[in-house]
Amino acid sequence: xxxxxxxxxxAEGGPKTTLVPxxxxxxxxxxxxxxxxxxxxxxPLCHALGEENKLVIAPGLLSGTIAANSGRLSVGxxxxxxGGIKESNAGGMASQTLAKLGYAAIVLEGKPKTxxxxxxxxxxxGVKIESDNTLKGLGNYxxxxxxxxxxxxxxxxxxxxxxxxxxxxxASIACTDMECRPTRHAGRGGTGAVMGSKGVKAIxxxxxxxxxxxxxxxxxxxxxxxxxxxxxxxxxVTGEGxxxxxxxxxxxxxxEAGGYPTHNFMWGRFEGHTKISGETEAALExxxxxxxxxxxxxxCVMRCSGIYNDKYGNYLTKQPEYETVWAHGGNxxxxxxxxxxxxxxxxxxxxxxxxxxxxTIGVAMEAGLAKFGxxxxxxxxxxxxxxGTNLGRILGSGAAVTGKVFGVERVPVVKNQAMPAYDPRAxxxxxxxxxxxxMGADHTAGYAVGSNILGIGGKTDALSPxxxxxLSRNLQIATAAVDSTGMCLFIAFAVLDQPETFQALxxxxxxxxxxxxxxxxxxALGKSVLKNEREFNIKAGFTSAHDRLPGFFSRDALPPHNxxxxxxxxxxxxxxxx
Amino acid sequence: xxxxFVLYASLTQFVSGSVxxxxxxxxxxxxxxxxxxxxxxxxxxxxxxILLINGRSGTKEHELSEGDRLAxxxxxxxG
Ligand code: SF4
Numbered sequence: 001x002x003x004x005x006x007x008x009x010x011a012e013g014g015p016k017t018t019l020v021p022x023x024x025x026x027x028x029x030x031x032x033x034x035x036x037x038x039x040x041x042x043x044p045l046c047h048a049l050g051e052e053n054k055l056v057i058a059p060g061l062l063s064g065t066i067a068a069n070s071g072r073l074s075v076g077x078x079x080x081x082x083g084g085i086k087e088s089n090a091g092g093m094a095s096q097t098l099a100k101l102g103y104a105a106i107v108l109e110g111k112p113k114t115x116x117x118x119x120x121x122x123x124x125x126g127v128k129i130e131s132d133n134t135l136k137g138l139g140n141y142x143x144x145x146x147x148x149x150x151x152x153x154x155x156x157x158x159x160x161x162x163x164x165x166x167x168x169x170x171a172s173i174a175c176t177d178m179e180c181r182p183t184r185h186a187g188r189g190g191t192g193a194v195m196g197s198k199g200v201k202a203i204x205x206x207x208x209x210x211x212x213x214x215x216x217x218x219x220x221x222x223x224x225x226x227x228x229x230x231x232x233x234x235x236x237v238t239g240e241g242x243x244x245x246x247x248x249x250x251x252x253x254x255x256e257a258g259g260y261p262t263h264n265f266m267w268g269r270f271e272g273h274t275k276i277s278g279e280t281e282a283a284l285e286x287x288x289x290x291x292x293x294x295x296x297x298x299x300c301v302m303r304c305s306g307i308y309n310d311k312y313g314n315y316l317t318k319q320p321e322y323e324t325v326w327a328h329g330g331n332x333x334x335x336x337x338x339x340x341x342x343x344x345x346x347x348x349x350x351x352x353x354x355x356x357x358x359x360t361i362g363v364a365m366e367a368g369l370a371k372f373g374x375x376x377x378x379x380x381x382x383x384x385x386x387x388g389t390n391l392g393r394i395l396g397s398g399a400a401v402t403g404k405v406f407g408v409e410r411v412p413v414v415k416n417q418a419m420p421a422y423d424p425r426a427x428x429x430x431x432x433x434x435x436x437x438x439m440g441a442d443h444t445a446g447y448a449v450g451s452n453i454l455g456i457g458g459k460t461d462a463l464s465p466x467x468x469x470x471l472s473r474n475l476q477i478a479t480a481a482v483d484s485t486g487m488c489l490f491i492a493f494a495v496l497d498q499p500e501t502f503q504a505l506x507x508x509x510x511x512x513x514x515x516x517x518x519x520x521x522x523x524a525l526g527k528s529v530l531k532n533e534r535e536f537n538i539k540a541g542f543t544s545a546h547d548r549l550p551g552f553f554s555r556d557a558l559p560p561h562n563x564x565x566x567x568x569x570x571x572x573x574x575x576x577x578x
Numbered sequence: 579x580x581x582x583f584v585l586y587a588s589l590t591q592f593v594s595g596s597v598x599x600x601x602x603x604x605x606x607x608x609x610x611x612x613x614x615x616x617x618x619x620x621x622x623x624x625x626x627x628i629l630l631i632n633g634r635s636g637t638k639e640h641e642l643s644e645g646d647r648l649a650x651x652x653x654x655x656x657g
Binding site: 236237241242244245246247248249250252253256257258273274277278279280304321322323443444447449450453454455456459461462463489490493560561 | 630649651657
C-alpha cells in the first residue's frame with residue numbers, strides 16, 4: 001500500500017486526482033490512518049458537509065493479504081451526526097480490493113462546484129472519474145445493478161443511496177459483499193452524507209490482474225496465519241457460535257439478562273424476543289433456502305453473516321444483524337422477522353444506518369407518531385426517508401434531531417449518536433464505552449458486553465459500576481489497534497481468551513512488514529489513535545460534559561433489575577487517564 | 579422445590595423436545611446447585627456455559643432457591 005489517492009472534487013474544471021506516497025502516514029492502516037489524516041488535515045470546527053471536510057477510505061494493515069478475516073475497511077471524516085471525528089468500519093469486499101490495488105487510502109477532498117454526480121473507477125491501470133447524472137436518486141440495489149452492466153460483478157462497489165445524496169446525518173456508505181450486493185455498510189455517523197457532499201455516488205474498485213500483497217517474510221507469515229486460523233477455529237465462539245446463529249444469537253441472552261432495550265429504552269426485556277431471536281432467524285433462513293452461515297468478505301473464517309429470503313424463497317436481504325434486529329425489533333416493539341428484514345433491506349437500499357434508523361423510529365413512536373409494535377408504520381417511516389419527504393428528512397437526521405423536533409426527553413444518544421442494543425443500566429461497562437468513546441454511543445468501540453454478560457475476556461458484574469472504567473479503557477485501546485489492522489473485531493473473542501492467538505496476530509504483522517512489535521507496541525498504537533481522536537474532538541468543542549449518558553439513565557430505574565447507571569462522572573473522566 | 583429452567587441455542591440438543599427460550603418447570607431437591615441441575619438434565623458440565631439465574635450471572639456452584647429461573651447458554655457472542 002505504497003500510495004494515497006487524493007481526489008479534489010472541487011478543482012476548477014472538475015475533479016482532479018493526485019497520487020502521493022504515504023509520507024508521514026507510512027506504516028498506518030485502517031482507523032489509525034483515517035484518524036491520523038482527519039485529525040491532521042480537517043479543521044475541527046469546519047462544517048462536516050463543507051469543502052474542508054475530507055472522506056478518508058482506508059483498508060487495514062493486513063487487508064489484501066491471505067490473513068484470515070483481514071478485510072475490514074475504515075471510513076473516516078468529521079461526522080455530520082456527532083460533530084466529532086468518525087471512523088466507521090465496514091465489511092464487504094472493498095478493503096481487500098483497495099489494498100491489493102496498492103492504495104493505503106483514498107481521500108475525497110473539496111466541494112464540487114456543480115451538482116453533478118460522479119463515479120470513481122480504480123483499477124491497475126489508474127483512476128477514471130466520470131460524471132453520470134443518470135444515477136441520481138437510485139437506491140443502492142438499483143445502482144449496483146446498473147453499474148454491473150458496465151463494470152461486471154467481479155469488482156467491488158462502494159456507494160450511497162438517496163439518503164447520502166440528500167446529505168442526511170444517518171446516511172451510510174454501502175460496500176458490496178461476495179455476491180456483489182450492497183449489504184455491508186459503513187453505517188455509523190453519517191459517512192454517506194459526507195460522500196454525498198463530495199458529489200460521489202459510487203467508487204468502483206477492480207483488482208483484475210492484481211495479486212495478493214506479498215509479505216516481507218512469506219514463510220513466517222504463512223506459518224503465523226496458520227496458527228491464527230487454528231486459534232479462530234478452536235475458540236467456541238469464533239469457531240462455531242458465530243457461524244451457527246450469527247450475531248443475533250445475542251437477542252435471547254440480553255433479554256434474559258434484562259439488558260435488552262425495549263420500547264425506546266423503557267424496559268430491559270421484550271416479550272416477543274424468541275420470535276426474533278438468532279435461533280428462530282437461522283431456522284427460518286434454512287427453511288426458506290437462505291443461509292445462516294456466510295462470510296461478508298473472502299477470507300472470513302468466522303462467517304457470522306447470512307442470507308435472508310422472503311416467504312417465497314427469493315432473496316430479500318442479508319441476514320439482519322443483532323443490532324438491526326434489535327433496533328427495528330424490540331426497540332420498536334416489533335416481533336416479526338419479515339418486517340424487520342424488510343426494514344433492513346430498505347435501510348440498505350436508501351443507505352442509512354440500521355442502528356440510527358431503528359433508534360429514531362423508537363423515538364418517533366415514543367413521540368406518538370405511531371404505536372410501538374406497528375411494523376407497517378415503521379416501514380412507512382423508512383420509505384419517507386428514501387423519498388425525502390419533510391418527515392423523512394427529519395427521521396433521516398437521526399434520533400437526536402427527531403427527539404428535538406417532536407419534544408421527546410428519552411432520547412438514547414451520546415454525542416448525538418444513537419445507542420446500540422444494550423441498555424447501559426443493565427450492562428454498565430458498555431455504558432462507560434457509550435459515554436466516553438470519541439465516536440459517540442458505539443458498542444464496537446469497547447465491547448464490555450463480552451466481559452459483563454458473555455464471560456469473554458474475564459468476568460465483571462454487569463450490574464455493578466465496579467471495574468467498568470478499567471474494562472472499557474482497555475477495550476477501547478485494544479479496539480483502536482484492531483480497527484487499524486483490517487481485522488474483523490470479532491477476532492477479539494478468541495484473542496482475549498487465547499494469548500497464543502493474540503501472538504499469532506502480532507507475528508503476522510511482524511512477518512508481513514519485517515517488524516519486531518510486541519503486545520506493548522500494539523497497545524501504544526491503540527492509545528495513539530485514541531489520542532488523535534480525542535484531540536480532534538476537544539478542538540471541535542467537546543468537553544467532559546459530552547462524555548456523559550443522557551440523564552434518564554441515572555434517574556430512571558430499568559426493570560426487571562430496577563437498576564440505574566451508577567458509574568460516576570468522576571469515574572468517567574478517568575477513562576482516558578492512562 | 580420447583581424452578582424454571584430454560585435452554586438456548588445449541589443446548590436444546592441435549593434435552594429432547596426442548597425449544598430454545600421455552601421454559602419448563604423442574605422439580606429439584608432443596609438446596610440443589612446449578613451443577614446438580616446440569617447433571618440431572620445431562621448437559622455436559624465441562625462446557626464453558628453461560629449461566630443466568632434470575633437474569634444475573636451465576637456459577638455452577640450456585641445454590642438455587644424455590645421459584646428461581648435458571649437460563650443456560652452455550653459460549654456465544656456477537657455484536
Ligand atoms: S465474522 Fe462476520 S462481520 Fe466479521 S468478517 Fe466475518 S462475516 Fe464479516
